[in-house]
Amino acid sequence: MDRRERIGKTPARLDFLQSFTGIALALFISFHLLFESSILISKEAMYTLTQFFEGYYFFGQKYPLIISALAAFILLLIVVHASVALRKFPASYRQYRAFKTHMTRMNHHDTSLWAIQVSTGFAMFFLASIHLYTMITLPDQIGPYASSERIALDMMWPMYLLLLFAVVVHAGIGVYRLILKWGFFEPKNPKALHTRRALLRSIMYFVITFYLVLGVASLGRYMVIGYSGEFAPGERYHPQGAAQ
Numbered sequence: 001m002d003r004r005e006r007i008g009k010t011p012a013r014l015d016f017l018q019s020f021t022g023i024a025l026a027l028f029i030s031f032h033l034l035f036e037s038s039i040l041i042s043k044e045a046m047y048t049l050t051q052f053f054e055g056y057y058f059f060g061q062k063y064p065l066i067i068s069a070l071a072a073f074i075l076l077l078i079v080v081h082a083s084v085a086l087r088k089f090p091a092s093y094r095q096y097r098a099f100k101t102h103m104t105r106m107n108h109h110d111t112s113l114w115a116i117q118v119s120t121g122f123a124m125f126f127l128a129s130i131h132l133y134t135m136i137t138l139p140d141q142i143g144p145y146a147s148s149e150r151i152a153l154d155m156m157w158p159m160y161l162l163l164l165f166a167v168v169v170h171a172g173i174g175v176y177r178l179i180l181k182w183g184f185f186e187p188k189n190p191k192a193l194h195t196r197r198a199l200l201r202s203i204m205y206f207v208i209t210f211y212l213v214l215g216v217a218s219l220g221r222y223m224v225i226g227y228s229g230e231f232a233p234g235e236r237y238h239p240q241g242a243a244q
């Protein structure tokens with residue numbers, strides 16, 4: 001194959017890789033926040049889910065290394081996703097100024113959404129790294145008491161709050177833009193394009209609000225448990241009759 005032909009396909013391949021890793025990460029985070037909210041049901045529900053992910057119900061024994069491996073894999077997905085996305089960041093002050101002027105003049109909704117996606121993506125370079133490093137190195141310290149201790153007493157809640165906003169907004173806008181880009185939601189009649197896009201945007205705002213409320217409520221619950229004084233630092237939660 002001639003070299004020009006190969007170069008010609010590269011941007012499309014990179015775009016596909018960005019969309020694919022983005023969708024995988026968005027799916028991961030939507031399930032992650034749902035599982036995390038099990039603490040709103042009860043401490044036992046969260047404990048049971050933690051045991052499940054540590055393989056207890058498959059192997060009759062807990063293997064926290066499974067959590068480390070999963071977290072390392074997610075980190076790898078983020079690295080690939082971010083590396084591909086980096087090529088679309090403004091690369092110099094001049095490019096940034098040009099984009100800002102364009103955005104202000106156009107006052108175009110989707111262009112502003114793109115700017116929010118770039119800023120939240122940038123914030124996640126730092127925030128997601130802190131969280132994933134903890135999950136990779138301390139996989140056995142997850143549970144109703146261990147997580148509450150980290151969030152409340154170890155003062156990780158401001159980091160989690162920022163991460164929650166960044167990831168939910170970033171993923172919400174990302175999926176919206178992806179649907180537009182690949183034309184999944186396009187009406188047959190081009191005249192309906194504007195209303196269809198507005199509907200899609202309303203769905204996006206609804207989903208973002210749902211996950212933000214759920215995430216803040218879960219964080220609040222961990223804080224209440226953490227500050228309740230019902231466990232000593234380092235103590236682990238064990239429901240009556242459960243495996244230690």
Ligand code: HEM
Pocket residue numbers: 029032033036037067070071072074124128131132135141142143146147148150151160163164165167214215216218219
């Ligand atoms: C396999 C990888 C991951 C594991 C095992 C994991 C596990 C956890 C756990 C156990 C918590 C509760 C707090 C704690 O114990 O420290 C938590 C909270 C949280 N995680 Fe993850 N996490 C993973 C990946 C991620 C990623 C990639 C993101 C986003 C980029 C993320 C975003 C969050 C957020 C926002 C919270 C706060 C939850 C809330 O507000 O309800 N996590 N995670």
